[in-house]
Amino acid sequence: xxxxxxxxxxxxxxxxxxxxxxxxxxxxxxxxxxxxxxxxxxxxxxxxxxxxxxxxxxxxxxxxxxxxxxxxxxxxxxxxxxxxxxxxxxxxxxxxxxxxxxxxxxxxxxxxxxxxxxxxxxxxxxxxxxxxxxxxxxxxxxxxxxxxxxxxxxxxxxxxxxxxxxxxxxxxxxxxxxxxxxxxxxxxxxxxxxxxxxxxxxxxxxxxxxxxxxxxxxxxxxxxxxxxxxxxxxxxxxxxxxxxxxxxxxxxxxxxxxxxxxxxxxxxxxxxxxxxxxxxxxxxxxxxxxxxxxxxxxxxxxxxxxxxxxxxxxxxxxxxxxxxxxxxxxxxxxxxxxxxxxxxxxxxxxxxxxxxxxxxxxxxxxxxxxxxxxxxxxxxxxxxxxxxxxxxxxxxxxxxxxxxxxxxxxxxxxxxxxxxxxxxxxxxxxxxxxxxxxxxxxxxxxxxxxxxxxxxxxxxxxxxxxxxxxxxxxxxxxxxxxxxxxxxxxxxxxxxxxxxxxxxxxxxxxxxxxxxxxxxxxxxxxxxxxxxxxxxxxxxxxxxxxxxxxxxxxxxxxxxxxxxxxxxxxxxxxxxxxxxxxxxxxxxxxxxxxxxxxxxxxxxxxxxxxxxxxxxxxxxxxxxxxxxxxxxxxxxxxxxxxxxxxxxxxxxxxxxxxxxxxxxxxxxxxxxxxxxxxxxxxxxxxxxxxxxxxxxxxxxxxxxxxxxxxxxxxxxxxxxxxxxxxxxxxxxxxxxxxxxxxxxxxxxxxxxxxxxxxxxxxxxxxxxxxxxxxxxxxxxxxxxxxxxxxxxxxxxxxxxxxxxxxxxxxxxxxxxxxxxxxxxxxxxxxxxxxxxxxxxxxxxxxxxxxxxxxxxxxxxxxxx
Numbered sequence: 122x123x124x125x126x127x128x129x130x131x132x133x134x135x136x137x138x139x140x141x142x143x144x145x146x147x148x149x150x151x152x153x154x155x156x157x158x159x160x161x162x163x164x165x166x167x168x169x170x171x172x173x174x175x176x177x178x179x180x181x182x183x184x185x186x187x188x189x190x191x192x193x194x195x196x197x198x199x200x201x202x203x204x205x206x207x208x209x210x211x212x213x214x215x216x217x218x219x220x221x222x223x224x225x226x227x228x229x230x231x232x233x234x235x236x237x238x239x240x241x242x243x244x245x246x247x248x249x250x251x252x253x254x255x256x257x258x259x260x261x262x263x264x265x266x267x268x269x270x271x272x273x274x275x276x277x278x279x280x281x282x283x284x285x286x287x288x289x290x291x292x293x294x295x296x297x298x299x300x301x302x303x304x305x306x307x308x309x310x311x312x313x314x315x316x317x318x319x320x321x322x323x324x325x326x327x328x329x330x331x332x333x334x335x336x337x338x339x340x341x342x343x344x345x346x347x348x349x350x351x352x353x354x355x356x357x358x359x360x361x362x363x364x365x366x367x368x369x370x371x372x373x374x375x376x377x378x379x380x381x382x383x384x385x386x387x388x389x390x391x392x393x394x395x396x397x398x399x400x401x402x403x404x405x406x407x408x409x410x411x412x413x414x415x416x417x418x419x420x421x422x423x424x425x426x427x428x429x430x431x432x433x434x435x436x437x438x439x440x441x442x443x444x445x446x447x448x449x450x451x452x453x454x455x456x457x458x459x460x461x462x463x464x465x466x467x468x469x470x471x472x473x474x475x476x477x478x479x480x481x482x483x484x485x486x487x488x489x490x491x492x493x494x495x496x497x498x499x500x501x502x503x504x505x506x507x508x509x510x511x512x513x514x515x516x517x518x519x520x521x522x523x524x525x526x527x528x529x530x531x532x533x534x535x536x537x538x539x540x541x542x543x544x545x546x547x548x549x550x551x552x553x554x555x556x557x558x559x560x561x562x563x564x565x566x567x568x569x570x571x572x573x574x575x576x577x578x579x580x581x582x583x584x585x586x587x588x589x590x591x592x593x594x595x596x597x598x599x600x601x602x603x604x605x606x607x608x609x610x611x612x613x614x615x616x617x618x619x620x621x622x623x624x625x626x627x628x629x630x631x632x633x634x635x636x637x638x639x640x641x642x643x644x645x646x647x648x649x650x651x652x653x654x655x656x657x658x659x660x661x662x663x664x665x666x667x668x669x670x671x672x673x674x675x676x677x678x679x680x681x682x683x684x685x686x687x688x689x690x691x692x693x694x695x696x697x698x699x700x701x702x703x704x705x706x707x708x709x710x711x712x713x714x715x716x717x718x719x720x721x722x723x724x725x726x727x728x729x730x731x732x733x734x735x736x737x738x739x740x741x742x743x744x745x746x747x748x749x750x751x752x753x754x755x756x757x758x759x760x761x762x763x764x765x766x767x768x769x770x771x772x773x774x775x776x777x778x779x780x781x782x783x784x785x786x787x788x789x790x791x792x793x794x795x796x797x798x799x800x801x802x803x804x805x806x807x808x809x810x811x812x813x814x815x816x817x818x819x820x821x822x823x824x825x826x827x828x829x830x831x832x833x834x835x836x837x838x839x840x841x842x843x844x845x846x847x848x849x850x851x852x853x854x855x856x857x858x859x860x861x862x863x864x865x866x867x868x869x870x871x872x873x874x875x876x877x878x879x880x881x882x883x884x885x886x887x888x889x890x891x892x893x894x895x896x897x898x899x900x901x902x903x904x905x906x907x908x909x910x911x912x913x914x915x916x917x918x919x920x921x922x923x924x925x926x927x928x929x930x931x932x933x934x935x936x937x938x939x940x941x942x943x944x945x946x947x948x949x950x951x952x953x954x955x956x957x958x959x960x961x962x963x964x965x966x967x968x969x970x971x972x973x974x975x976x977x978x979x980x981x982x983x984x985x
Contacts, residue, residue: 154944156279159204162976168269169196169262170982176201179973181961182939182947185454191464192262194455195477197980199266199299202451206474206941207270208281209447210303211296212871213475216408217306218242222531225872226290230531231406231554237527238403238541238548239579241309245302247581256586260301263477267299282943286873286882291532304476305585308609311473312578314411314442315493315610321694321803322501324796326645327397332791336818340788341694341803342810344682349698350705351682352613352625358666358684393503393570397646399551400501400572401795406554408871409443417442417915418680418696419492420723420900421613422704425674426621426926430715433926434617437719438481438490439917441902446868446888446949448936449918454970455479455592465593469965471919474941478588481921483931483965486595486619488923491612492678496631497692498577498611500656502546502649506571513544513571514650522549546575546649573649575656577630582608587628597624597669604628605662613678617925625676626667627683631691632656641693660689677705679900697802699729699898719922720932724958725900726762730805731776735760737812738779741836751775751844751855764861764894773860774851777896777911778843783808784907786835790823800907802898861892863911864903866956868937868949888937888949891956901958920960929969932960 161178174197175187184201188194202210215221219237221229249257277284277296288294321341328337344351411417419440426433442449450471455478457464470482481491505514512519522542529537542549551572583606590603600616604626607614611629616622634642635653647654666684668676680696707722708714735755743749758772780800787808788798798804811817815832822830851858867889869875874887893913895901904915921933934955940947954961964973 153278153285154282157281157942158945159942161204161978164979164981165273166983167196167200167266167980168272168983169265170980172982174980176978176980177970177974178976178978179964179970180975181950182945182975183452183454184939185456185469185964185970187456187458187967189458189464191259191457191466194457194464194466195259195262196266196269198453198455198472198477199263199268200270200980201266201453202472202474203267203270203299205939205945205947206447206451207267208283209941210267210299210475213307213310213410214299214303216410217245217310218303219527219529222529222534222537224287224291224294224532226532227534230529230537232408233529234537234539234553235403235406235550237529237539238550238553239574239576240541240548241313242302242306244579244581245305245309248305248583248585249301251581251583253583253586253589256589257301259477259589260304260585263304264299264301271296271298281941282885283870283873294532307473307475308584309578310410312609313407314409314417315495315612316499316576316578320796322499322643322645323397323401324792326501327394327793327796328791329645330394333818336791339810339814339817339819340807342806344693344695344697345806346682346685349681349702351684351698352676352678352701353666353668353671353684355685357668357671358686396503396551396570396572397501398793398795399555400574403550403553405795409445411442411449417493418495418700418902420679420700420704420902420917421490421492421615422675422677422679422708422722423490423615423617423623424708424714424719425623425670428674428708428712428714429926430713431924431926433619433621433924434488434623435714435716435719435925436483436488436490436615436617436623436923437723437921438492438615439723439902439920440481440491440493441904441915442918443915444866444868444913444918444936446870446874446886446937447941448868448938449473450935451939452919452933452935453479454965456967460485468592469963471921471935476588478592480588483923483928484592484594485928485965487600488617488925489591489594489600490615490921492615493680494611494613494627494629494683495680495692495695496611496629497643497694498609498630498632500546500575500632500634500643501550501646502544502573502575502654503646504544504546504549504571504573504649505569506549507569511542515545516650516652520545542571544573544649546573546655547579548574550574572646575632577632577659578609580608580630582606582630584608597622600624601626601667613680613683615676615678617923619925621925622670623674623676624667624669625678627665627691628662629665631660631665631689633658633660634690642690644693664689673709675705675708677701677708679704694803697806697898699802699805700900700902703727703729703900716922716924716930716932720920720958720960722900723917723920723922724894726894726896728760728762728773728776728896728899730802730809730898731758731760733805733809734780734783734812735776737832738836738840741833741840743837743840745841748841748844751847752840754855754858762860762894762896762899764859764864764892766856766859770860771855771858773896774847774858774863775843775855777860777863777905778847779839781907781911782839782842782846783835786822786838787811787819789908791819797908800897800905804907805898859892860896861894864893864896864905864913865889865911866891866893866903866913866916868952870943886943888952891952893956894958917955920955920958921963922960928965929963931963931965933963934960 219233421438423436454469468484470479527539587607607628608630614626616624679701681698681701682695754772762773784800870886893903895903897904924930935951937949938947
């Protein structure tokens, strides 16, 4: 529900310096731009290589890297990532280390305080020695490759254009050497943006004293398993062993105690809403890296050879993440010239710049895809704290808070000291931005409550091992073994192999909570002073859902419920399954699924919720021909949402304008201003339920005292207001209405692309104006926020189709392009195709890579 914080606040730090630079930007000499561009053909010397490495790039700049040893392959990947994306990598490591202020000055300070409080980098440092020696070795070789590139470049201004601009304020900035921990820390950002239900937990808590329990129940209705099929049926997931609910073998008997809710836990003299809002503010200070909030999810599905026209499995994946330039993913092929136990990589797919290996893709034997499983892996605890004594209440005793001091360096300013306070549950979040935890701060009044965060990603784990194990897996057994190391963020993993098998595995660290009272554990902040509310361990991997070769030959994951079985409990806050059911319906509409149909499904724009809502909109009494003219568009609408002109595009524009008004009128007057409704699948499910309750309190507009509205009045007002809104924004003639004119994708640079930066500078780094089809909770998931506007906020970050019968016949597309350098031809050269739902060939075999070759670079060992 909340509008996520972004890095736009950082732009305030560069305002003054950029104004000066903008004047001279015919300013930036072309030779300086050229100095930042990578060498992509010919020969380069690279320190540390044992033999030559070949880098073959296709016409879109996608590299396939060939080496004799794993060390050389990882070094080369680090070098190539840095060639194309180093500023992005450097920015990411500063954010994940809580050191953004060192790059951008004071506006990065709030972000640094929150991330340093959570200790992302401290956790990554603890993880490194836990990893397998082979993983640590690969991480170090990758870092050596990045550092070889850094050493070749020398000065920041020769590494990226961004440093030249930021250097106007922070001319002392120096690029540090890359480390293995820099790579691991990125996994914390990935885990944060793909975490579970803390937003819903906060919303429930903050509404508990505002709306009746019956209204709160309608805001989060139960998942409808009849209409929206879970990933696995009860028959497909048969494992339910008594007592196997957690690592400690704890009982599941109900304990009679106060309910796990703020209402039951809080001292009535304490303004609990204040500390909860403070926690929300802290969370919002963390910038989007992958993106978070409504729309962050994914589609993936796989069909068996029996269902495929090729006779072999087909696997599709399109993760839905925030949009930015450069995009999230970097496409790459990693090839040992001779695949051996010592050099086992023959893999291609999507990587993260800054992290070695391939995250999603295929090797010579298997393919795999991810969607966010979204288990409840975060809990908020209300703590009874004595600030003066530095203690908190725990089972009737006062125990000391754990504290540590952090020094935050600020470009252009003084150092800032931060005191991080933690309880047994985790760091205290609620006062990080309110001054209580700042060193030297002497608050006038002593608070008695605070909010701490328990989050699985703050426990060191071995997810990095899983990435390399997936890259080299050759069977479903290998795949599951890799998945057992995948702790956070928990993902739905789908699988296919060249032997015709398909499968699914739910991995991850999923907390076990005691069932106390009648409430659902983890749905609201719990009383930290009662240890019965502590996590009881984690669900054992062998108890997590999985399936191999289901009878129907189809597996669809789109963030919907995993299984209707009650154990293990993963979460209650699923996506409500509109995308998942539409994909399943399309896959089962024909006996055989072709690769072309798989690609068409990824581009499907039918709005499944609209067919529920539109009949109610058509039944509302209207007495205004001007409004009726617009509503008539819905009578013949086929519920698709194309971008361009035509009856369906005009109807989609009007429908979404109406839906935006319904969300505003129904929910936002009852919600806190920082938790406004986005029009998510949860709100779609809620409205589906409320349509059958025409006098529900949700329909009443609190802005009209003395008047109690019902369903039909709100729907009528939404129809009227939407017509007037589109008349103002597009025009009076409905023939001019286009969904794509409202629903555009604008790719903003994370530091130099936001509001406040002069237009001349933004024009260098930003790209946009892509008119988009699709929408929220649609298979082509170009999400938008109904409380802020129609612009795309999250979208397919890439699309891929793997053909296990002929890997060279596979298809893929990236969201923007390979390069993070705005003057590169590969900065956004895939964006137009991506916006139209098109894909490109994905060569894998050496012959296919050679045939697609555009440029070839040889990396040579440095000569003595």
